[in-house]
Amino acid sequence: MIDDLNDLQYFVLVVRHKGFTAASKISGVEKTRLSRRVAILESRLGVRLLNRTTRQIALTEAGxxxxxxxxxxxxxxxTAFDSIANLQIEPAGMVRLSCPQVMAETYLSPILPGYLLMHPKVRLELNATDREVNLIEEGFDLALRARPQIEDSAGLVARKLGVARRVLVASPAFIARCGQLESPEDxxxxxxxxxxxxxQNGKGRWLLENGGSxxxxxxxxxxxxxxxxMQLEASIHGLGVALLPEPIASSAVARNQVELVLRGWTGAEHIIHLLFPKPKGMLPSVRSLIDYLSIHLPASIQEHSVVI
Known part of the structure; x- marks a missing residue:
């Protein structure tokens, strides 16, 4: 077992440059250190690797x-070190991002192609799941989450990018048939x-907010x-009132397929935030995606919001 792989490097330097003096000048490693480490290597292997004279060296058969x-x-x-160095020069390599399905379909699908066009050497894995992933244990670089408040995540940075709510909607035909609702009791x-x-117990329960109430x-x-x-389609077809995330409902509201019900009352506000490990040692590929999402995602969130 080699305790120090540098010994292999020193041995290669000496052989490649045909002597300890030349290897020392080119590498900057002291000649005495090169000689000592190669001697230790020979002692550990139990064979002579080099035949030495005052003017030259020569490899033995074992050497x-x-x-x-x-x-x-x-x-x-x-090669391994060079590959990391290349990754640190410009954005390149794989970046793994996790986010809820709704965000992937609405917020990210319009903007991520632009990022990939800007950075042709980056490969992106988008894991669209409503399951809360563990970034460190599962090897993700970034995660988008929507929560009533930003959770305390030890060792991670949480950057707020916007807010979203769930809104009450129903089709114009349903409202015409049932009449306008005046309060949550209706x-x-x-x-x-x-x-x-x-x-719960066969009854639906929605936590609704209206300002401070x-x-x-x-x-x-x-x-x-x-x-x-499916809930949205059922609502469009006049089957009932649905409480849907803004990004799901916004396009149908804009096309007048559904209307807001109980204006002013919504589900709890959720903070949309980007979660990632602390920046020390972060690769340019990951940093570039953080910067891109920080610029473009707030606009995408706003575009899919609903005026209450």
Whole structure:
């Protein structure tokens, strides 16, 4: 077992430059250190690698075999170091980003192609999942999250990029049939569309806010689904009131396929933030994506917001 791989490097230098003096001048390593380390290497191997005279050196048979193997190790190590150096010169290599499915479809899909066009040497893995990933353990460089507040994440940086809410919507035909709702209490009288997680003991429960006021609005869901796109389509078809994230509902609101219900009342505000390890030692590829998202994502969030 070699305790110090530098010994292999020193041995290669001496052989390549045909002597300790020349190797010392080219490498900057003291001649005495080169001589001592090669001698230690020979002692550890139990064979003579070099025949030395006052004017030159020559490889022994064992030294010739050993030198060929050392070249592979030393050149491989140099290639490994060069690959990291190249990554540090300009954005290049793989960047892994995790975010919820809704954000991937609405916020990121319009802007990420522009980033990849700007940085042709970067490869991007976008993991669209509603599961909260562990950046460190799972090897992600960045994660987008939406939470009522930015969580305390030890060793990670959280950068706020915008806010989003869930909004109450229904189709114009549904509103014409059931009438305008005046307060959250009126939700008890109409069909609703919601996620299974919003139901307790057979009754739907939505936490709604209006300025400084809040209430837990009870309702009776006609459709239960975690598929928010399905909820939107059902709402467009007049099947009930849905409480949907702004990026899901905004385009349908703009096209007048659905209208806001109970204006002023929304779901809790969620902070959208970018989570990443502390910048020390960060590669340019990761830094470039952080900078790009910090510039372009707030505008994409704003574009998919709804005027309450």
């Amino acid at each position: 010739s075999h050993f030198y060929a193997q050392c070249l592979t190790v030393v050149e491989g190590a140099n 939700l008890k009288q109409v069909d609703t569309l919601c996620r299974p997680g919003d139901v 809040s209430c837990l609005a009870a309702h009776t869901p006609r459709l239960l689904s975690d598929d928010l796109r």
